Amino acid sequence: MDTVETHRGRHPVDEELVRRLIAGRFPRWAGLTVERFPSGGTVNAMYRLGDGMVVRLPLVEGGAKDVATELEWLPRLAPLLPTAVPEVLGAGEPAEGYPWPWSVYRWLGGENPEAGALSDPVPLAGDLAGFVAAMRSVTLPGAPDAYRGGPLASLDASTRAAIEELRGIPQEGVDCDAAVAAWEDALRAPDWDGPPVWLHADLMPGNLLVDGGRLASVIDFGCMGVGDPACDLFPAWNLLPAGARQVFRALLDVDDATWRRGRGRTLSQALIALPYYRRTNPAMAHNARHVIRAVLGDGG
The missing domain is CATH 3.30.200.20 (Phosphorylase Kinase; domain 1)
Incomplete structure (x- = not known):
């Protein structure tokens, strides 16, 4: 496309x-x-x-x-x-x-993975966790602030506006009340109080290349910098199915507050993207729908 x-x-x-x-x-x-x-x-x-x-x-x-x-x-x-x-x-x-x-x-070879079409997602979850962990361990000084690395509350107004916009698009079938509840749960999670960590900050399927089902490369680092580690949990919901999602979490040893913020950040991005791209970018809109279903169907 x-x-x-x-x-x-x-x-x-x-x-x-x-x-x-x-x-x-x-x-x-x-x-x-x-x-x-x-x-x-x-x-x-x-x-x-x-x-x-x-x-x-x-x-x-x-x-x-x-x-x-x-x-x-x-x-x-x-x-x-x-x-x-x-x-x-x-x-x-x-x-x-x-x-x-x-x-x-x-040139980097490989293909973008597609949510819902992974033949063996657990090894890929391990590869993604390894990449995220390595980013977090980077200690290069003078890092920029990540594009999405700030407090979750900074996304509140735009997220709620997107939910209200989606209420006016009933054909998308988004449970907007459930979206509000999930978003407010994320907002109640404590903010990150540790040192900022290095992040890719845009781990969308379109920025991942796989070969034989394994992570071959990560591209598009334009949003990178330091910030809340929850920002690099996006693949848990925008790509991985439930079982591999938990493997990803376990390998990164993610605490409850960070997991809730990560789920909220991923949901926010999808809620904002769907009304914006639904008629102009089928790939972005398709993944946004997947994320919304994954988050709203995720028990934790």
Whole structure:
């Protein structure tokens, strides 16, 4: 599925623009093929460059700062993690009418996992827990604040507004009263009172690549930084079935308060995403529906 227009201020990009950008910035790669890579992402477009590289271009101004974040931190994080992450091969600059920095990365193989279609989810749960634990153990100084790393209460107004919007879309079938109850339970959980930990902060299925059912790589680190460890529990509900979810929790030794905050954060993201993307991005909307069902059907 191709990336679709879902944000205002989106800058148009196509193969010809990418060819011109590459020729101007990296003439040694100018003869390589350029092909749009289908993606459900909403902030960046990706183009295969030859067989071994990918060009990643922000579609909106808000994604431009992610380029600098990845350029600075990915080379420092990569040797500390058990899973492959994007390797920056080149940093592009605004040119040819394109207004933002962009990047070239080494191509990472694999496919995005799909919630509800995992053939053997327990080993994948172990891989994900290993990645999250490794991120938490990072001690690199000077880390930025994670995009989603702050107090849960900061999401309250937008979450409640999304629930009310969903009340007006009965065909989505969301039990909005149950959503309110689940959200308020998360809000009652104590805030994280330990030191902030390193987070990927956007562990959506679209940012995971699997090979043979095992985690092969984690991509899109634009939201990374430090904050509440609950922020990296998203896969428990956006990907893993109930049994593997508990394996994931046990391996990370997650306390009750952090688990409740993680469930609330995952629910909040889905509640906000569903009305926003339901007509423009089928992949995002589909996963949001899955999360809402998973959270509201989860006993704890």
